[in-house]
Amino acid sequence: xxxxxxxxxxxxxxxxxxxxxxxxxxxxxxxxxxxxxxxxxxxxxxxxxxxxxxxxxxxxxxxxxxxxxxxxxxxxxxxxxxxxxxxxxxxxxxxxxxxxxxxxxxxxxxxxxxxxxxxxxxxxxxx
Amino acid sequence: xxxxxxxxxxxxxxxxxxxxxxxxxxxxxxxxxxxxxxxxxxxxxxxxxxxxxxxxxxxxxxxxxxxxxxxxxxxxxxxxxxxxxxxxxxxxxxxxxxxxxxxxxxxxxxxxxxxxxxxxxxxxxxx
Numbered sequence: 604x605x606x607x608x609x610x611x612x613x614x615x616x617x618x619x620x621x622x623x624x625x626x627x628x629x630x631x632x633x634x635x636x637x638x639x640x641x642x643x644x645x646x647x648x649x650x651x652x653x654x655x656x657x658x659x660x661x662x663x664x665x666x667x668x669x670x671x672x673x674x675x676x677x678x679x680x681x682x683x684x685x686x687x688x689x690x691x692x693x694x695x696x697x698x699x700x701x702x703x704x705x706x707x708x709x710x711x712x713x714x715x716x717x718x719x720x721x722x723x724x725x726x727x728x729x730x
Numbered sequence: 731x732x733x734x735x736x737x738x739x740x741x742x743x744x745x746x747x748x749x750x751x752x753x754x755x756x757x758x759x760x761x762x763x764x765x766x767x768x769x770x771x772x773x774x775x776x777x778x779x780x781x782x783x784x785x786x787x788x789x790x791x792x793x794x795x796x797x798x799x800x801x802x803x804x805x806x807x808x809x810x811x812x813x814x815x816x817x818x819x820x821x822x823x824x825x826x827x828x829x830x831x832x833x834x835x836x837x838x839x840x841x842x843x844x845x846x847x848x849x850x851x852x853x854x855x856x857x
Binding site for chain 1: 776
């Protein structure tokens with residue numbers, strides 16, 4: 604069996620990287636960390652996610668076996684989403700990514716200010 | 731100081747999540763894990779990355795303080811890229827993402843086959 608290598612152009616791991624590193628994937632998986640949620644609860648928890656994005660990402664995560672979609676037999680039907688065991692495993696990984704962003708946003712913003720100030724200084728040198 | 735919350739629409743951590751979870755970011759940071767590389771070496775290591783994507787991502791990572799760009803004073807000038815200390819810290823995080831993709835690609839592909847077979851069965855029910 605050939606091991607995955609995302610540096611190879613045609614390796615499916617490269618495309619999977621996109622899925623699991625995606626902003627909406629990270630936020631949806633994090634939102635489901637405490638248990639199943641209905642669509643509307645997800646839409647509320649993840650501010651300003653468009654309906655199109657939420658629907659698309661949930662469907663992709665369901666197809667990838669990361670999220671389980673359950674239609675509850677009540678009237679009107681309720682649809683719930685929860686993490687599969689594969690999704691719970693992924694949660695640990697994407698949580699690290701989320702935590703990194705939260706911990707280091709200030710370092711990154713400080714670096715951006717320095718970079719932009721230097722770029723501006725180079726664009727208009729002292730006479 | 732307000733803690734970062736990527737679930738809030740206007741929090742800069744949400745946008746930072748995009749940067750660090752991006753496929754090209756993960757691959758560039760991984761490629762630089764063994765030390766500095768020149769632009770052409772990066773382009774070779776990451777198969778089929780377009781020049782535009784490589785240039786854009788490197789510049790964004792430089793601006794974010796994750797990658798350091800050094801122009802070596804030789805003729806013709808050589809430009810090298812390497813991880814900053816912030817970038818080395820991020821390497822540990824994105825490596826986990828890369829490893830997850832490599833470890834679980836077969837689970838995901840198997841889930842996709844099942845999903846697609848079910849979708850097909852529902853589209854054309856037995857008569």
